[in-house]
Amino acid sequence: MTDSKHGLTITEVRLTPILVADPPLLNTQGVHQPYTPRLIIELITEGGATGLGETYGDTKYLDLARPLAAALIGRSVTDLNGLPALAAEVCGDSPAATGADAVDVGGLRGVQTADKLRLSVLSGFEVACLDAWGRATGLPVHALLGGKVRDRVEYSAYLFYRWAEHPGGRGERDDWGAALDPAGVVAQARRFADTYGFTSFKLKGGVFEPAQEVAAVKALAAAFPGQPLRLDPNGAWTVATSLTVADQLRGVLEYLEDPASGTDRMAEVAAATPLPLATNMCVTTFDEIAGAFTRGAVQVVLCDHHYWGGLRNTRELAAVCRTFGVGLSMHSNTHLGISLAAMTQVAATVPHLDHACDSHYPWQTEDVLTERLTFRDGGLDVGDAPGLGVELDHERLATLHRRWLADDGSHRDRDDAAAMRLADPHWTAPTVPRW
Numbered sequence: 224m225t226d227s228k229h230g231l232t233i234t235e236v237r238l239t240p241i242l243v244a245d246p247p248l249l250n251t252q253g254v255h256q257p258y259t260p261r262l263i264i265e266l267i268t269e270g271g272a273t274g275l276g277e278t279y280g281d282t283k284y285l286d287l288a289r290p291l292a293a294a295l296i297g298r299s300v301t302d303l304n305g306l307p308a309l310a311a312e313v314c315g316d317s318p319a320a321t322g323a324d325a326v327d328v329g330g331l332r333g334v335q336t337a338d339k340l341r342l343s344v345l346s347g348f349e350v351a352c353l354d355a356w357g358r359a360t361g362l363p364v365h366a367l368l369g370g371k372v373r374d375r376v377e378y379s380a381y382l383f384y385r386w387a388e389h390p391g392g393r394g395e396r397d398d399w400g401a402a403l404d405p406a407g408v409v410a411q412a413r414r415f416a417d418t419y420g421f422t423s424f425k426l427k428g429g430v431f432e433p434a435q436e437v438a439a440v441k442a443l444a445a446a447f448p449g450q451p452l453r454l455d456p457n458g459a460w461t462v463a464t465s466l467t468v469a470d471q472l473r474g475v476l477e478y479l480e481d482p483a484s485g486t487d488r489m490a491e492v493a494a495a496t497p498l499p500l501a502t503n504m505c506v507t508t509f510d511e512i513a514g515a516f517t518r519g520a521v522q523v524v525l526c527d528h529h530y531w532g533g534l535r536n537t538r539e540l541a542a543v544c545r546t547f548g549v550g551l552s553m554h555s556n557t558h559l560g561i562s563l564a565a566m567t568q569v570a571a572t573v574p575h576l577d578h579a580c581d582s583h584y585p586w587q588t589e590d591v592l593t594e595r596l597t598f599r600d601g602g603l604d605v606g607d608a609p610g611l612g613v614e615l616d617h618e619r620l621a622t623l624h625r626r627w628l629a630d631d632g633s634h635r636d637r638d639d640a641a642a643m644r645l646a647d648p649h650w651t652a653p654t655v656p657r658w
């Protein structure tokens with residue numbers, strides 16, 4: 224569908240892959256590489272509005288984004304319900320999509336299907352369409368989604384075990400220092416609380432023996448009495464270990480996130496503990512909902528608009544969760560301000576957002592915006608500026624793109640296990656529960 228009458232027809236789409244600095248954050252797969260790929264989407268309408276979107280920038284996403292970008296020319300930014308069919312049509316037989324049914328995205332995380340890949344790519348275009356539509360009409364994205372039901376969105380501090388620097392001193396430096404024990408985790412949390420006012424804390428686990436991670440959570444509970452805490456080992460534990468940890472942290476955690484991998488194991492854990500379980504791993508598509516919800520495998524879904532195919536699907540997921548009495552919050556992976564703005568806009572429209580959302584953003588010292596988003600009192604205000612309310616810094620974008628162009632290929636596809644092998648040559652990411 225074109226929209227010449229309102230100037231909303233897309234006349235140009237620019238795709239700019241970039242590499243952004245990432246600190247040496249540890250997880251069950253390995254460690255973050257010094258640079259992470261992201262894709263920045265700029266979509267221009269006949270009337271001169273520009274819409275911004277952001278998604279994963281690994282090669283397999285770029286391979287799908289390119290044909291989709293070309294196919295969008297001549298269509299209206301309002302034609303959002305047509306996007307999935309268009310994406311299926313133009314990306315369906317691309318090498319990335321056809322091979323994707325068997326792409327192993329890191330053992331415990333299972334396989335990434337062609338559908339999941341497509342949705343992640345599509346999400347960036349959906350956000351860019353909404354941004355352009357909002358800018359063209361003077362409306363914020365939340366208005367296009369039906370209007371905000373809150374003026375602020377709460378975020379949690381996302382704590383990571385980390386090294387002071389990347390192996391071999393590669394990449395950019397920061398002044399956070401190492402956090403490898405309970406005291407280091409508490410110090411990191413304190414800095415997050417003092418700087419951004421966060422009052423809830425999530426620790427990325429699956430890195431050390433569960434007992435050490437339990438000790439870190441207990442240290443957090445002592446340092447921040449009564450404040451919401453979560454622990455997320457990304458499926459690294461067996462059912463038995465998950466239950467031991469759940470028992471030790473009952474009354475301490477607000478929820479335990481993906482202790483075990485897959486719906487079967489999560490259902491087993493959930494059946495044997497009163498501690499609520501959250502996931503961003505076993506429920507990541509609409510197809511996975513019925514199996515998990517009907518078995519009571521999860522009590523909270525952590526939505527990520529990238530996985531779920533955009534902001535409107537996020538709202539559909541929210542409705543399903545509400546129907547089943549399952550809580551909703553948001554997951555985050557390494558991302559920049561365009562995605563944070565999108566997360567905030569949609570979060571503002573969801574009635575039952577039950578927990579503070581996750582965001583990696585404070586770890587990202589680089590951005591492509593003229594002005595970074597700033598967490599205040601643990602949250603972000605929901606503005607009424609047109610679109611997403613953020614502006615692109617073209618020079619910054621060009622600099623980060625040049626870094627991508629200059630890369631020898633070692634950072635163009637995120638590989639935490641490869642990064643870990645620089646410190647431990649024998650490292651392999653676990654494919655079965657580690658503890």
Ligand code: GKR
Pocket residue numbers: 248249250427455457503554555556557
């Ligand atoms: O960035 O290391 C990381 C996280 O482990 C990320 O990859 C996860 O997707 O943060 C995420 C989570 O909550 O599982």
Ligand code: MG
Pocket residue numbers: 455457480481502503504554
């Ligand atoms: Mg998680």
